Amino acid sequence: MKELNNFKMVIPSKSSNESFARVAVAAFVSQLDPTIEEITDIKTAVSEAVTNCIVHAYKDTIGKIYITVSIREENKVIVKIKDKGCGIEDVKKAMEPLFTTAGEERAGLGFAVMQSFMDNVRVTSKVGKGTTVTMTKTLSRREDEK
Amino acid sequence: MSVRIEVCGEVVTAYLQGELDHHTAREMREEIDAAIDRNMPTLLVLDFKDITFMDSSGIGLVMGRYRKLQQIKAELHITNTSPHIYKVMKLAGLERLAKIDKGVKANERAK
Ligand SMILES: Nc1ncnc2c1ncn2[C@@H]1O[C@H](COP(=O)(O)OP(=O)(O)OP(=O)(O)O)[C@@H](O)[C@H]1O
Numbered sequence: 001m002k003e004l005n006n007f008k009m010v011i012p013s014k015s016s017n018e019s020f021a022r023v024a025v026a027a028f029v030s031q032l033d034p035t036i037e038e039i040t041d042i043k044t045a046v047s048e049a050v051t052n053c054i055v056h057a058y059k060d061t062i063g064k065i066y067i068t069v070s071i072r073e074e075n076k077v078i079v080k081i082k083d084k085g086c087g088i089e090d091v092k093k094a095m096e097p098l099f100t101t102a103g104e105e106r107a108g109l110g111f112a113v114m115q116s117f118m119d120n121v122r123v124t125s126k127v128g129k130g131t132t133v134t135m136t137k138t139l140s141r142r143e144d145e146k
Numbered sequence: 147m148s149v150r151i152e153v154c155g156e157v158v159t160a161y162l163q164g165e166l167d168h169h170t171a172r173e174m175r176e177e178i179d180a181a182i183d184r185n186m187p188t189l190l191v192l193d194f195k196d197i198t199f200m201d202s203s204g205i206g207l208v209m210g211r212y213r214k215l216q217q218i219k220a221e222l223h224i225t226n227t228s229p230h231i232y233k234v235m236k237l238a239g240l241e242r243l244a245k246i247d248k249g250v251k252a253n254e255r256a257k
């Protein structure tokens with residue numbers, strides 16, 4: 001599908017950037033006139049993926065997080081969040097609800113939240129190289145509702 | 147301050163404020179845990195009325211407090227969850243750990 005607009009940013013993996021990252025993506029997507037629920041869903045999914053880069057990928061260091069948003073025809077949004085951190089050994093297992101490697105204060109539900117709030121979530125990863133999370137969502141077209 | 151604590155007998159209520167993500171969760175957790183340790187309640191109420199955003203870090207926060215409360219045989223209630231927050235909590239099955247009251251809008255309450 002033809003791309004209509006896109007946006008890229010690179011931010012250091014500091015937890016103080018979690019809020020900025022999700023708000024920036026939401027602001028860009030707002031040109032499609034999404035519902036509040038759709039915007040909140042996207043913000044939440046972005047927050048999960050970005051937090052994973054900070055907490056897991058770059059556990060003991062500060063690295064770069066690459067965020068790309070593409071707006072396609074027919075109200076389709078594609079968000080890509082990439083890191084060059086530690087990578088995931090078994091992606092299938094990592095995506096299972098309640099699976100976590102981070103101990104007591106993490107629920108292991110980040111991927112479950114992404115999957116439930118976006119239409120599609122794809123994860124590719126290589127140990128020692130990094131992880132890319134690609135999420136897509138087709139927004140409702142409000143003019144159709146009238 | 148991201149948490150306001152109110153103590154009434156054996157009930158501790160924590161009014162959470164702002165955005166609840168990985169960045170803010172730690173401070174909220176520390177304040178709630180300090181209030182639990184200080185007051186040894188039989189019931190902890192977590193009020194989400196003024197939480198404007200929450201991701202799975204909020205689930206971690208609730209589950210962690212639930213475990214801590216179990217050690218002192220105290221209960222957990224969650225109140226004033228917006229539709230979004232309720233959706234995240236439901237996904238995590240938190241209603242099995244705590245009683246969850248969905249938010250009542252202020253203007254509805256006044257009627
Ligand atoms: N970008 C990443 N780089 C390396 N490992 C990751 C990355 N994202 C996720 N993981 C691994 O996948 C596991 C599951 O991730 P998920 O987001 O579902 O849960 P969590 O982050 O552990 O907990 P929660 O998101 O509920 O706070 C993580 O514990 C971690 O081991």
Ligand SMILES: [Mg+2]
Nearest residue numbers: 048052110111
């Ligand atoms: Mg996570």
